[in-house]
Structure formats: structure tokens, C-alpha cells
Amino acid sequence: MKVKIDYDRCMGDGHCSEVCPEVFDYDDVQTEVHVTSDEVPKELEDKVRKAFEECDTEAIIIEK
Ligand code: SF4
Known part of the structure; x- marks a missing residue:
């Protein structure tokens, strides 16, 4: 899984970073989220899906 x-x-509310801080790194100075890993580790895929579902603006893009 890849995520963008x-x-x-x-x-920039940082919610995805609360759900899955291992993959979504929140910069509270820039109020911007950065994806930390190119390929999401298998064990974090469920957390990334949860962040995807909970993102109010549908800004998380999951690529298989
Ligand atoms: S990607 Fe979605 S949940 Fe994450 S900071 Fe942006 S709007 Fe919030």
C-alpha cells in the first residue's frame, strides 16, 4: 500500500496523525501533514485505512 x-x-487539522502517527507526521508549525514512508508497512495498513475513512475532506489517497 502507498499513501499520498x-x-x-x-x-491541516492533523487528525490522520492522531489516528496513525507512524505514517502521518504532523508539522504543527506549518500545520501540514507529511507521509513518512513510501510503502506503508503491512501492520499499519488498517490504521491508514481508518485515517482515510475519518479524513473529512477526503484528502488521503490510497494506492494499492
Ligand atoms: S489529510 Fe485529512 S485528516 Fe489528515 S490533516 Fe489533512 S484533512 Fe486532516
């Missing part, structure tokens, strides 16, 4: 952020949609 659509910065045109992201409102």
Missing part, C-alpha cells in the same frame, strides 16, 4: 496527501483538499 492531496494538499488541495487537506485542511
